[in-house]
Amino acid sequence: MAMNNDLAKIQGRAWLFGSDISTDMLSPGQYVHHPMEERLKHVLESARPEFASQVRPGDIVVAGPNFGCGSSRESAPQHLKDLGVAAVVADSLARIFARNAIAIGLVAIACPTLSEVVEDGDIIDVDVISGRVSISARNTTLDADSIPEPMIDVLRHGGIEPMLSLIGAEQAQDD
């Protein structure tokens, strides 16, 4: 997992979604033990059937309120990361989804009213450090919620898993 040092400069093409996009839509329960390749084909298919096949690395998911509502399944943000999504920016994020996204090293940030401004396919710029989202085509810059320092640190490490390896190494030294 690569270190992400460009948290201030994330640029990508927006995929626009509505409100209440659930973890069941992101990661349908019926495919939970299917091979990963198969599972990725069904990401968000009930909202936008073309998403999984047409999303490109570096694209940004933009959505209305309550993105990621539902279960605690971490496959929801992980599938987006595996499809190459660079960031999720929603009017608001469901609590567990927001935590899980950061934990696996996927940028997820809330930016109230963004989904009302962005049009599908717009190029948007996300600055996680200063908490700003810009859509140059719309001449608009919006304030996003700030991400607390401990979580920025997790994002810089590329997620919690690389941090756990450091703890593992310490335990090995102690033994």
Add this chain to the structure above:
Amino acid sequence: MKKSHRKEAQIGGKAGYKVEDAVSFTDINNAAKSSVPQSGQQTVAEEILARASGRDRVNPGEYVIAEVDAMMMHDIFAADVLSMLQRAGIRRLNDPSKVTVVFDHMVPSPSVSSSAHQAKARELVKYYGIDAFFEIGRGICHQVMVEENRVAPGQLVIGTDSHTTTYGALGVASSGIGSTEMAYSLATGKLWFRVPESIAIVLDGEFQLGVTAKDLILNLMKVVGSSEAQYRSVEFGGPSVGKLDLADRMTVANMGVEMGAKFTIFPEGPITTLRQDARYFASHNVSLDKLVPQVAVPHHVENVVDVGDVVGVPLDQVFIGSCTNGRLGDLRLAADVLRGKHIAKGVRLIVTPASATVMAAAAEEGIIEDLVAAGAYVGGPGCGPCFGGHMGLLAPGERCLGTHNRNFQGRMGSGEAEIYLGSPLTAAASALAGVIADPREIMDGSSNAPAGASISSSGR
């Protein structure tokens, strides 16, 4: 905040409780934004997070690193979490005695890949010395945690399941997290938390005939919705809170997460008033007298209507069970409606008890026999069809009413199926009719009619 509710929020002066003493909207908002330590009482969430992070007090909006009292994992995530620890070279958990693992979702395993996943989890549970491991057949994780005393009032508890809020029924601050955060917490014993603002729900009055705790939480979904409570702690009080037994409180706390809540807490002990000096972000009063049976309609839990608005909608399947409504009292209510009758042609009824304890008690009482005689498929203890994993999946165009907690598109099989949510009474009445039915209509004047929601008297 919805205006219609503000009106209701002005009731609440009964039994010495004055909501206006406890809550002033502007003052609370200002206080919540202040970083200066406040004096006065803390909400239950604040008190628990302060204790767990070694502080005298904490303020909403602060981030704290807290010591976690108990951790729970189920079969869907246990293998992932423990494998991640193994990959990272973690040789021992911070404290294996705090950890509980319950196999409840894919049980019994429906596929070879699922079996392999579970076998891996069993191997690692042993490797990491987790003694509190409950095999398939014991029951749904949240029910088992309570039955086995793996949680206690005042604790801070996490689980790899969103319905971990259920333990709030016991005065626990508990919340669902993902597998990576669980791995971190198992290794370190700690996790970071944002101190939530708190919302007070003040209950008064009594449930009317045919109305249950499920109707209360569905009504809260309608009135409070799923945005106001996001990241917040929902705390219950008021003169009628004592009228909800443990099972009722578990039903309500369970679905708190559908409101977006981080915690859903019924304060420990015989507390019928909320902490009068504590800072609540908002307060809502609910008069139980005014509630009627509620139904959530597709495809979101906050799309709640009075049962009368959907009576007659044809059904293919009815489900009674889950961590929301699979307890003894729930099965008893259903059996009271179904006893001596048969479900309608063209509808199938699936019942799964929440635990082995529930199932044994229901068998002893004759409830299982009544349900089977009425035409129900009664499965073993576990999550059953609720999460759309492996049983009772819906075909495109099919319609199900269940007592579970989510009706999102694609939750129980096909994305073109429809899911409605209601109480065990509504579910049983609907199974009899083959269409969504108002349970009060068949309960009025019937000799074996339940005397209202308070018929359930046990938390087990």
